[in-house]
Amino acid sequence: MLNNALNNSIDNLLWRLKRKNPKSDITKLVSIAASLLTNLRGKIAHGESSAVQSDEDVECIRFLDVLAYAQTLKRAKITDVDIELIIGAVYKCNFKYMELFNSKQKDSQ
Numbered sequence: 001m002l003n004n005a006l007n008n009s010i011d012n013l014l015w016r017l018k019r020k021n022p023k024s025d026i027t028k029l030v031s032i033a034a035s036l037l038t039n040l041r042g043k044i045a046h047g048e049s050s051a052v053q054s055d056e057d058v059e060c061i062r063f064l065d066v067l068a069y070a071q072t073l074k075r076a077k078i079t080d081v082d083i084e085l086i087i088g089a090v091y092k093c094n095f096k097y098m099e100l101f102n103s104k105q106k107d108s109q
Contacts, residue, residue, distance in 0.1 A: 005083035009093040033060045
């Protein structure tokens, strides 16, 4: 449902997972991230004191944060194009905002 809004951000959000799984497409990367997050949630729920152990764990948590924010924007009836701009500006996970900014700068000259 948010594929269009996150398409240009996935490689930047899940770059460590992409490096470990270079032949994986976006759907597979999201599936891997979901699995890691499920395992992490289980560790935390069962009281493991050092649950977050890897850079990949942190990367997946950040992805989940961006995903939740994008879902909130979608519920607010924001378009996918605008969601992509907003998450790029807030989370620095794509360059769409900078591309728009640069094009407006050129137009005003």
